[in-house]
Amino acid sequence: LGFDENQVKDYEKLILWHRTEIKKSEEKLYDLKNKLYKTLLNNDSLHIKDSLIIQIGNSQTEMEHIHYKHFNDIKSLCKSNQLKNFEEFSLEITNLFPRTRPK
Numbered sequence: 001l002g003f004d005e006n007q008v009k010d011y012e013k014l015i016l017w018h019r020t021e022i023k024k025s026e027e028k029l030y031d032l033k034n035k036l037y038k039t040l041l042n043n044d045s046l047h048i049k050d051s052l053i054i055q056i057g058n059s060q061t062e063m064e065h066i067h068y069k070h071f072n073d074i075k076s077l078c079k080s081n082q083l084k085n086f087e088e089f090s091l092e093i094t095n096l097f098p099r100t101r102p103k
Contacts, residue, residue, distance in 0.1 A: 001078060001082050001086055002082050002085055007079075010077055011074065011077060014070060014073050014074060014077075022066055022067075025059060025062055025063045026063075028059050029056060029059045029060065032052055032055050032056045032059060033056060035052055036052040036053065039052070071090070074086070075090075
């Protein structure tokens with residue numbers, strides 16, 4: 001994006017925030033999925049299963065909000081002459097996320 005030294009420092013703060021928030025969300029999602037699949041062993045009610053699936057969906061939505069905020073915050077760091085670079089970058093953002101779970 002062509003950030004200057006001050007922008008890079010601010011960007012590094014954004015990265016730290018993003019990684020911290022995503023890690024918390026991933027841990028929550030992992031916990032919810034564990035609870036969900038344990039219901040297979042316990043023959044828990046459909047209500048519990050459905051509640052967990054809704055919570056998983058909410059957690060995934062929360063993660064997307066975190067990602068979106070992060071990239072919007074990066075955009076806000078850009079100076080007017082850097083917005084064209086950000087526009088090009090924004091078309092590639094989805095390529096930053098794995099399509100399948102890494103092994």
